[in-house]
Amino acid sequence: LHAVWPFVPYLLRGFVVTLQVAALATVLMIPAAFALGLGRRSDRWYLWRPAAFIVEFFRGSSALVQLFWAFYALPLLGVRLSPLVVAVVVLGLNEAAYSSEAVRASLKNVPDGQLEAAKSIGLSPVRTFFIVTLPQALPVLIPSMGNAIIGMTRLTALASLVTVQELTFRAQSVVTTTTKATQVYTIALVLYLALSLVLAGVIRLVENWVNRHYGFSKSVAAAARATSASVSQTVLAP
């Protein structure tokens, strides 16, 4: 471990970059997931068709291939982006395509009667979404969104392959200079693991807060968790 000790600050700075990529990609992912999830539920063809196409496109091929394509091929078409932007946009949209299914499933959970009631008391569609649909969808949505955010932290390692100097990239370069693969990769694994455990804890807190705040009974909350668990199992493949 002595040989790699001087490189720990270098690795930690890489970990900060990992956090940046994950945070920025998550900021892009959440609204994009809503846009795609709502788009696919729409009965207007010019909304659901493009949304369905984008979802199938990003889910259909490998995230790494998309990343390489945006990094190597897009500049040839005249679009030049920095590696960080490429990573954030591609990873954000990729994860959004997966979690849009969770958005869709959580919205399906809200009974139609609620929407009819909202219409009958004259709420606008936008207000209906924010004060009727969303609060009821949240208990189902939070756990699977949480899984998507944790999945995002794992996905950020791919950014190393398009020269973003995050944790995995720096671990690689430390290994090439010190040849201490075991120690360096163990440090990297521990950092990633700590991040996902901390995030899982935070998500648990948010989940509890949402369940308390929106006054769901225990049984409803349990049902919600069961639904989202099956959604994240079958839909949110990593």
Add this chain to the structure above:
Amino acid sequence: MSGGAWDWSFAAHLPSQLWPGVEVTIECSLGASAVAIVLGLIWSIIRYSRVPVLSWLVAALVQILRGSPLLVQLYFVFYVLPNFGITLAPVLTGIMGLGIYFSAFTAEVYRGAIAAIPAGQWEAAKALSLSRSRTWLRVVLPQAGRLVVPPIGNYVIAMFKDSALLSAITVQELLATANNIASLQYRYLEPLTIAGLFYLIISYPASRGIRYLERHMGRLS
């Protein structure tokens, strides 16, 4: 086509040049699927039977596998195992790495499916004084098997797509082949686009198939 970024005459030869990569990709994803399907089952049975220390270890392992990036795990097995005297061909390392990573996810699927078996089935098996192994093999697993097929299928597709990461540990699969052609000819647009289309052409019909199975074999819930 002159002037344009896309060169059709170059692109026309690519599918046949990329084909060996497609074969390696399919080989790796099927191999990894076999590893993930078997290991995941072992993990879930150990956790379910609550073997004292072992089940705790398996829980920790699953947590580690799920909590860290596949790429880092692949580097780990690729660069670290040789230090302990275990040297495997890149393809084997890739299959093991990919399969072990996904075994953590398939284990959850089995766990969900086993939990979905009504308690009455266990009690009935006990009442008939079936042995432990007979209860598992003849009562629980056949029923859980049906529920397991669609989600496992989804993970097989996920493994197919994530096998692209094996290019990082020098496996000559589809993405690596595309990259090689691209850097030799210094044309990235066509090889990467066609490689992406190959992934799409294979995984899209497969995922439609899984959705069909979901409707007919039932979903875990």
